[in-house]
Amino acid sequence: MSAYKAPLRDLRFVCDELLDSDGHYQKFPQYSEVNRELRDAILEEAGKFAEQVLAPTNRNGDEQGCHFEDGVVTTADGFKEAYQAFIDGGWSGLSMPEEFGGQNLPKSMDLVVSELFSQANHAWAMCPGLTAGCRSTLLAHASAELQQTYLHKLTEGRWSGTMCLTEPQGGSDLSFLKTKAIDNGDDSYAVTGTKIFISSGEHDMSENIIHLVLARLPDAPAGTKGISLFLVPKYLPDANGEAGERNTVKAGSIEHKMGINGSPTCVMNFDDAKGYLIGEPHKGLFCMFTFMNAARIGTALEGASHSEVALQGAMRYALDREAGRALTGVKSPERSADKLIVHPDVRKMIQTIRSFAEGNRAFAHFLGQLVDSEIHGDDQQKAHAAGLLALLTPIAKGFMTETGIESASLGIQVYGGHGYVREWGMEQNMRDSRISTLYEGTTGIQALDLLGRKVLPDGGEKFGQFLKMIAASLPEMDPQFAAPLGAKLQEWEQLTRGIGAKSMSDVNEMAAAATDYLMYSGYVVVAWFWGRMGTLAKAKAAHSDELFYRAKVATAQFYFQRLLPRTTSLKESIEAGSSSLMALSDEEFEQLLG
Amino acid sequence: MSAYKAPLRDLRFVCDELLDSDGHYQKFPQYSEVNRELRDAILEEAGKFAEQVLAPTNRNGDEQGCHFEDGVVTTADGFKEAYQAFIDGGWSGLSMPEEFGGQNLPKSMDLVVSELFSQANHAWAMCPGLTAGCRSTLLAHASAELQQTYLHKLTEGRWSGTMCLTEPQGGSDLSFLKTKAIDNGDDSYAVTGTKIFISSGEHDMSENIIHLVLARLPDAPAGTKGISLFLVPKYLPDANGEAGERNTVKAGSIEHKMGINGSPTCVMNFDDAKGYLIGEPHKGLFCMFTFMNAARIGTALEGASHSEVALQGAMRYALDREAGRALTGVKSPERSADKLIVHPDVRKMIQTIRSFAEGNRAFAHFLGQLVDSEIHGDDQQKAHAAGLLALLTPIAKGFMTETGIESASLGIQVYGGHGYVREWGMEQNMRDSRISTLYEGTTGIQALDLLGRKVLPDGGEKFGQFLKMIAASLPEMDPQFAAPLGAKLQEWEQLTRGIGAKSMSDVNEMAAAATDYLMYSGYVVVAWFWGRMGTLAKAKAAHSDELFYRAKVATAQFYFQRLLPRTTSLKESIEAGSSSLMALSDEEFEQLLG
Structure with missing residues (x-):
């Protein structure tokens, strides 16, 4: 363990x-x-x-x-x-x-x-x-x-x-x-x-x-x-x-x-x-929603927590376990094998987990500050915080828990067969993580809440304000992050408009897009945090030799280069629409079951 | 259960x-x-x-x-x-x-x-x-x-x-x-x-x-x-x-x-x-590889099997359980709620599972026929089958087991909280499925085998032959499938060339691309089967009112529209290269662990 x-x-x-x-x-x-x-x-x-x-x-x-x-x-x-x-x-x-x-x-x-x-x-x-x-x-x-x-x-x-x-x-x-x-x-x-x-x-x-x-x-x-x-x-x-x-x-x-x-x-x-x-x-x-909204942020944080547990376990094993040799040449000639960390794919798994653990952490504690503002702020702060929380809570709950399960599964994968036995705690982490996309409203429920209740009904008002908030941060962001994030913001807006337009004539278009849209949104929101963290860490790394900052920059780059691209496929999937889902009637599904 | x-x-x-x-x-x-x-x-x-x-x-x-x-x-x-x-x-x-x-x-x-x-x-x-x-x-x-x-x-x-x-x-x-x-x-x-x-x-x-x-x-x-x-x-x-x-x-x-x-x-x-x-x-x-190659196809089939188990469970629940109302209007006015199957996102989960269960089944039994040819064919058949099996076995093992886990997890998700308790068997299916990407060589090992031993070393010879085999089937394929599949074939070839070229100067480029490449390959290979199945079923549906064929066409369309797009992100991720993975040294990872 x-x-x-x-x-x-x-x-x-x-x-x-x-x-x-x-x-x-x-x-x-x-x-x-x-x-x-x-x-x-x-x-x-x-x-x-x-x-x-x-x-x-x-x-x-x-x-x-x-x-x-x-x-x-x-x-x-x-x-x-x-x-x-x-x-x-x-x-x-x-x-x-x-x-x-x-x-x-x-x-x-x-x-x-x-x-x-x-x-x-x-x-x-x-x-x-x-x-x-x-x-x-x-x-x-x-x-x-x-x-x-x-x-x-x-x-x-x-x-x-x-x-x-x-x-x-x-x-x-x-x-x-x-x-x-x-x-x-x-x-x-x-x-x-x-x-x-x-x-x-x-x-x-x-x-x-x-x-x-x-x-x-x-x-x-x-x-x-x-x-x-x-x-x-x-x-x-x-x-x-x-x-x-x-x-x-x-x-x-x-x-x-x-x-x-x-x-x-x-x-x-x-x-x-x-x-x-x-x-x-x-x-x-109405009263229960006070409970529920807090519980959803708490559950989001559980998702981030399962990523953190996976990260700690995977890092420890990859730096301890020896297997194979670096493809670029032996790293530890005095040992009969190199450590797992020399393998690019092991690093890819670890950096994926780290991206979610640290990116989701930033997202979660940003929400924590909004909760303070919603309770104790002046009227304007309250309204601003409430609007953002309404929009971001379903994204956080859905995205952090889905990526928490992915992280937990990758945590097992880094261990190979050893990840499947109880000893190292990685399989427990995955089993524990699996509840989080189910309770406090499944991912599908969060997605309908996001698109059907938060983004579309007010004509994109809240959503547009959030886009502006991100856009306002771009001038201070390092261009390596600001440029792709800026492009994603435009894409996100167009994508949202497209869903909105199609949903006017067929509400199933909204529902068929919803979970992909939630995940798309999650990747962009977390890119915002990674862009800001990468920029900040790069500036600090110039005046500090603390490895922490360089690692932060490397992870931000990894996130932008290897995880943010997942949005492209989600967009393609969303834009393909609902027709292939609705091609069979309920009765036909029933007959198929036999 | x-x-x-x-x-x-x-x-x-x-x-x-x-x-x-x-x-x-x-x-x-x-x-x-x-x-x-x-x-x-x-x-x-x-x-x-x-x-x-x-x-x-x-x-x-x-x-x-x-x-x-x-x-x-x-x-x-x-x-x-x-x-x-x-x-x-x-x-x-x-x-x-x-x-x-x-x-x-x-x-x-x-x-x-x-x-x-x-x-x-x-x-x-x-x-x-x-x-x-x-x-x-x-x-x-x-x-x-x-x-x-x-x-x-x-x-x-x-x-x-x-x-x-x-x-x-x-x-x-x-x-x-x-x-x-x-x-x-x-x-x-x-x-x-x-x-x-x-x-x-x-x-x-x-x-x-x-x-x-x-x-x-x-x-x-x-x-x-x-x-x-x-x-x-x-x-x-x-x-x-x-x-x-x-x-x-x-x-x-x-x-x-x-x-x-x-x-x-x-x-x-x-x-x-x-x-x-x-x-x-x-x-x-050398002798053990006889065992191992057979075991890898068997493990691939286990992955497909976990998708099938998830499909049966999810279908049964979605057609039995009532919750909410269809967004397009009440479907069962005599009941206090509609069945889960009315919800587009539930259908999306089920069709995702079905795409993997049925698409991977076709892929697996195609390999089964190749095994017959490799053992009992004439010299030419043997050589052809052996070449294809060498190339396709790691794709099958990696892709079918990874998608088997995804299916099993979606099987839980369709049940909501009920999926998390033992009663329905869905959580056992996910726990059982989780071994399959680990034993008989992890997905990472399959990916290195695929790219490093099968695709690149012979200058793309085996890979090129397989591309030709798929291309030869396109003229008989319905254009709705042949057109996107043809485009993917070109993309796959270019992607492979790109990795090959970059790997000449830095072998880590190959290793950093490998698992994304394996999954990309899996989606294209399974698209080949779905394109053929969709074409065949469409033709048969014209002369038969068996629902089976119409469902097959609908699932083929779903696969092409909503799952094959995943290749786009995998391609982007691959082309982003290894730099963000290799930015930190092994020693720096060690220090990060503290």
């Missing part, structure tokens, strides 16, 4: 050198005391926690999985202890307001920390990640009383949270939702129904579990417009605010999955469970 | 309608009695065996894996019984000569049958697959005496075979090989050493296990030129030719792997084990 190392140098490059964290924090009055030094101190400690506490339990979690018996879930050895250390270290409430016991730090800092945690142990990090989403939703939409009752414990981490959307009869399609909530006449509701795929729905790490549950009131209109959001605790708070009486919500079973085995994925049965309405009746989906 | 169905209709289309199996069999005097009807009868039975005997044990194999204790391996419930049924059914010796108890059928027929078996249960099918390779090697290179002693039982299947190449210190690089063989002075040798990653190295399905082992004689030159091949049985044959005295070869452990858990992957310890030389001393690699 490769020893995980927190990538602090690169995180600092992204946050401080590329994204000017100090300048960013100073935009917000409430963060006047936040600065790079403070962030650095937190980063160091988070790195230690990830390396020393979380990473050592990662394989345990995979091999032992979770134990289920009569509604009780026992997590793998070390998970509970790691969670207690997480509470004790004060990691849970980093970005929560002080009034609930939090440390009042920016969300963007949470994201930096959670990158490290999910690299070290994706399965374990699911629980704190969901708790954070639960807290954000309560902060934004719950009554002051519910906030007082629940947010202190959720901030401390002694209570954890979940998101209960999916039901057996429908996954992404919430119009199927059957779970019912009936008014008890005392400000509480009786919630009844079955939810599936509930991450951390039941476990032994926290004292209480707070479920956010989508359900229908008796008078609810049909479809997705009749869904309300309820808070349903595992234990009802007692007079002292501690976990008291057991509520009638219980795990029915856990799933046997491909990966993230350390995270219990539960079927949850609500049987007249006592719950409390969050926000307005029938406006539950 | 989806019920596996043998894809007999498509196999018949490929073998009979596209590849004219009757005409093919008639080329060989010894197959004068072989015809399509006989092949069909065998196919029917093989389909039943795959569906009824092998497929039901597939999940068992995955979940139970293999049990190892003190050198003894116990396979999963049902594996041993399935193997006995395989022997009883006479499946083992299908293509073996009658003198050894075989049925003297063409190798191409073996390949058709093994496609079905590896679709139904990849892990189980490993053992018969290796036995077939072992038999071919003995047939081609072993003494008459060794053949008499071993081939009868191996043909019957009561004895199984292995291939023992890899050692702990070196994977693909055989120059590391340390296993020793010392002449016992009685026509036998004492073989000592450790081999790893030995599939079916030890198990309970056959009465004896015949290992083909690469080892060095004491006077062997260093490197790969000093390697000899030995036959080392688990049990030495007794006076009656049955398994007798236990030889000193023993399994030391089995690997814990990502997939194909039903197949035991063993560490094998040879401790002065009695063995017999196959072929000439120091010429072992």
Whole structure:
């Protein structure tokens, strides 16, 4: 098993050198005391926690999985202890307001920390990640009383949270939702129904579990417009605010999955469970989107994290393992073979992984800063950030998770047959990575959201603003990056126009283009970050002999030369249109199956 | 779990309608009695065996894996019984000569049958697959005496075979090989050493296990030129030719792997084990290549098989599961949602999988016919087939396995979150598929073989002949396929010339292009098959209302419009060259790791 190392140098490059964290924090009055030094101190400690506490339990979690018996879930050895250390270290409430016991730090800092945690142990990090989403939703939409009752414990981490959307009869399609909530006449509701795929729905790490549950009131209109959001605790708070009486919500079973085995994925049965309405009746989906949008950025970051794990493993093996000889001549005559790193194709795999790990990292933490602006900025900053987040979140979620799986698979490939056995952790990384294009909305759902809800409906307004933002950065960008990126911007705009025009007469043209379009967009957005990083690193390399900068330039060049060209094929595929997809009717597909 | 169905209709289309199996069999005097009807009868039975005997044990194999204790391996419930049924059914010796108890059928027929078996249960099918390779090697290179002693039982299947190449210190690089063989002075040798990653190295399905082992004689030159091949049985044959005295070869452990858990992957310890030389001393690699070339085509077919399994699963789910509404308007007003198949992106995923499943099938069975010609043809046929096989085997192995993994991953994606849980078999299919780009030479090794040994060294002679063969088929091809394929042929030739020219001054240019070039080549070769299949099906559709033909045309169009464009990006990436890969020195990579 490769020893995980927190990538602090690169995180600092992204946050401080590329994204000017100090300048960013100073935009917000409430963060006047936040600065790079403070962030650095937190980063160091988070790195230690990830390396020393979380990473050592990662394989345990995979091999032992979770134990289920009569509604009780026992997590793998070390998970509970790691969670207690997480509470004790004060990691849970980093970005929560002080009034609930939090440390009042920016969300963007949470994201930096959670990158490290999910690299070290994706399965374990699911629980704190969901708790954070639960807290954000309560902060934004719950009554002051519910906030007082629940947010202190959720901030401390002694209570954890979940998101209960999916039901057996429908996954992404919430119009199927059957779970019912009936008014008890005392400000509480009786919630009844079955939810599936509930991450951390039941476990032994926290004292209480707070479920956010989508359900229908008796008078609810049909479809997705009749869904309300309820808070349903595992234990009802007692007079002292501690976990008291057991509520009638219980795990029915856990799933046997491909990966993230350390995270219990539960079927949850609500049987007249006592719950409390969050926000307005029938406006539950709106509230849940607070959760969902944060979760999508978190999932995007998981994708980037799987690339980082693959990078560390592949680099270590390529520099340790000896096989064959360099084609250009023996490199290590004293050894019976040269190291794997001499082979161009091994380097190509490693640089592909690195391009995604580091490029996606920059993209993700850029989004983290936008989240800060969306919450704490002035009106103009809020609107700007909200618009960009709406556009970029589906791109980030889809692209970073798809390329996370590719990276994880290449991580195995660098190891040859050794990558297929458990010992080195590369196959676990791939199995763990595979969930990320599925949950929080599949890539196909992100793609429809991007093209059908974000790019096309406003006549390309938001999209055009983003293009201008990129274009504005080109004059300061090194021409080796600015020239191809400028050309891609034009191409992207034309491509978008073309899809828009065709979709006017046939909406299937939009849907048939959507996933290719999402990936195309991802490659261009990440090219923007690589162009800026390459330019910055080239300038710094002139005044520093730190290898880090030269490597950054080389990777930027690699990305532009060998990965950005993937856009060309995606464009060709998009422009070929929907006809070959729609040539057979549904019934004909049915007959084909026989 | 989806019920596996043998894809007999498509196999018949490929073998009979596209590849004219009757005409093919008639080329060989010894197959004068072989015809399509006989092949069909065998196919029917093989389909039943795959569906009824092998497929039901597939999940068992995955979940139970293999049990190892003190050198003894116990396979999963049902594996041993399935193997006995395989022997009883006479499946083992299908293509073996009658003198050894075989049925003297063409190798191409073996390949058709093994496609079905590896679709139904990849892990189980490993053992018969290796036995077939072992038999071919003995047939081609072993003494008459060794053949008499071993081939009868191996043909019957009561004895199984292995291939023992890899050692702990070196994977693909055989120059590391340390296993020793010392002449016992009685026509036998004492073989000592450790081999790893030995599939079916030890198990309970056959009465004896015949290992083909690469080892060095004491006077062997260093490197790969000093390697000899030995036959080392688990049990030495007794006076009656049955398994007798236990030889000193023993399994030391089995690997814990990502997939194909039903197949035991063993560490094998040879401790002065009695063995017999196959072929000439120091010429072992040459003999082993008989095994390896067959194994590579078999592995290519495994890739195609994982696409088929994904196709069946994805089709079934997309036609059963309801979610969302067609964007063009409600399709099933009586239901609360439409079926998944209405969504263009779901169709895109399914047609991508289908393109690979069916296109790669055609490619694989074309190779199967070449194998027949290479073994049984006249001198000219042999030379032609050998040249084509040399060129196409690495393309087939690399392309079909890479696209097999992509298909398996898309198979999960169509299911959404349900694809990630074990129940539906899609995640097992992906885990099982992931081995295929690693064993029998990684994709990178195939790519170097293709470009560095097959395409460039003879000045493009073999490659040029193949281009002419494709070009000769264009006049009969429907223009919608012939025009783009013709353009790709020119592009492929120019691309190849370009790499050749650059590689003259820097061999790293060849190596940096190799995997992209292999994939580019794969897309063009499969376009050749899709162009021919599409043309044929279009003609047949005019005289038949069988939906099969219209679906074939639609898939051919899909392949040309939405998948063949991937070549454009691969070309751009190749032409960008090696500079961004070689910008950092090995030492700088080392420092980066820290």
